[in-house]
Amino acid sequence: MTLDELVAKLQVPLAKISGVHRLMRYLAHIGFFDVVRIQENQEEKEAYALTNSSELLVRGTNHCLSSVAEWVLDPSILTSYHHLGKWIHDDGDQTPFALALGTGIWDFLSKSPTHMRSFNDATANDSQIINLALENHGAVFEGLESIVDVAGGTGMIAKYLSETFPHLKCIVFDLPKVVENLSGSNNLSYVGGDMFQSIPKADAVLLKWILHDWSDDDCIKILNKCKDAVSNNKKKGKIIIIDIVIDNGRQDVFDTQAKLQMDLIVTTYYNGRERTAEEWKKLFIETGCHNYKISPLTAYVSLIEVNL
Incomplete structure (x- = not known):
């Protein structure tokens, strides 16, 4: 999910988007999320993906914590x-x-x-x-x-x-x-x-x-x-x-x-x-x-x- 998709899904106010970006940057740095490159509308973009750690918080699974x-x-x-x-x-x-x-x-x-x-x-x-x-x-x-x-x-x-x-x-x-x-x-x-x-x-x-x-x-x-x-x-x-x-x-x-x-x-x-x-x-x-x-x-x- 790209940053734009994430803030849209979370309905983040415009003034807080920068804060979400900095939070995700930190969480990616410590390995809680992964930073990946994806193709979207023939354009390569940066996006966030789940890691083994963050997958543990996905509801509806048999490994949710x-x-x-x-x-x-x-x-x-x-x-x-x-x-x-x-x-x-x-x-x-x-x-x-x-x-x-x-x-x-x-x-x-x-x-x-x-x-x-x-x-x-x-x-x-x-x-x-x-x-x-x-x-x-x-x-x-x-x-x-x-x-x-x-x-x-x-x-x-x-x-x-x-x-x-x-x-x-x-x-x-x-x-x-x-x-x-x-x-x-x-x-x-x-x-x-x-x-x-x-x-x-x-x-x-x-x-x-x-x-x-x-x-x-x-x-x-x-x-x-x-x-x-x-x-x-x-x-x-x-x-x-x-x-x-x-x-x-x-x-x-x-x-x-x-x-x-x-x-x-x-x-x-x-x-x-x-x-x-x-x-x-x-x-x-x-x-x-x-x-x-x-x-x-x-x-x-x-x-x-x-x-x-």
């Missing part, structure tokens, strides 16, 4: 980062998010339907990417008859699993407010509850982007509830974790940068943390989970199988 971007860039959410200095000098346990908005993120979401909807849309967008990655990891679900997606939101991953493995009974487990109006199918159901109290029984428990939201002490509590959920079965259960593993500089510098940025994000919002392989190992040992395997799922996240 536009809702994630909208959530992260929400003005009220962004105020959290302005309180990092205050948080560092504060001797309490409040997050920068709580210092900025006067309440923790989960309480904030429960009282703001608009932000809760935005948050759920963002997690659903992310789950689409995870589903694409899981296509090559079907073996992790072999032999399972049931699985609980803990804090599974609207159930994007569970829907994928229920369709891909029709024999697999999938349960989406989340707070009652999240799942109360959602309907399942033959092998997909929604259950409301609190993962710190109990988790529905199943052969396996899935934790996607869950443990990085919590402190080590809380993670141990969650993992113990997961162990309770998959115990007392005739066959050994497993816990499947999809989360970041920081590799201490042994990987691509940009991948590591993204992981360290996420570490700051979960610190700001939740008092959570991203963990190295050694820190994951410590968590597993403290919960008696000695049989585990860490495998790359994408360049960004890993697949951790904990077999009990």
Whole structure:
């Protein structure tokens, strides 16, 4: 699309066209868009094209992350980062998010339907990417008859699993407010509850982007509830974790940068943390989970199988 086509499509006022050009020049320089030459009416013109990065924001695709971007860039959410200095000098346990908005993120979401909807849309967008990655990891679900997606939101991953493995009974487990109006199918159901109290029984428990939201002490509590959920079965259960593993500089510098940025994000919002392989190992040992395997799922996240 040429600059003229772009400003016409966006209905940009004449006085702002120069600003749009300078913005696109910057975005092209950092690789978010590409600058190409096209033929139009027998004349060669400069135009902008999508790159792998900008294609991730195209709505209606199975790899769209536009809702994630909208959530992260929400003005009220962004105020959290302005309180990092205050948080560092504060001797309490409040997050920068709580210092900025006067309440923790989960309480904030429960009282703001608009932000809760935005948050759920963002997690659903992310789950689409995870589903694409899981296509090559079907073996992790072999032999399972049931699985609980803990804090599974609207159930994007569970829907994928229920369709891909029709024999697999999938349960989406989340707070009652999240799942109360959602309907399942033959092998997909929604259950409301609190993962710190109990988790529905199943052969396996899935934790996607869950443990990085919590402190080590809380993670141990969650993992113990997961162990309770998959115990007392005739066959050994497993816990499947999809989360970041920081590799201490042994990987691509940009991948590591993204992981360290996420570490700051979960610190700001939740008092959570991203963990190295050694820190994951410590968590597993403290919960008696000695049989585990860490495998790359994408360049960004890993697949951790904990077999009990």
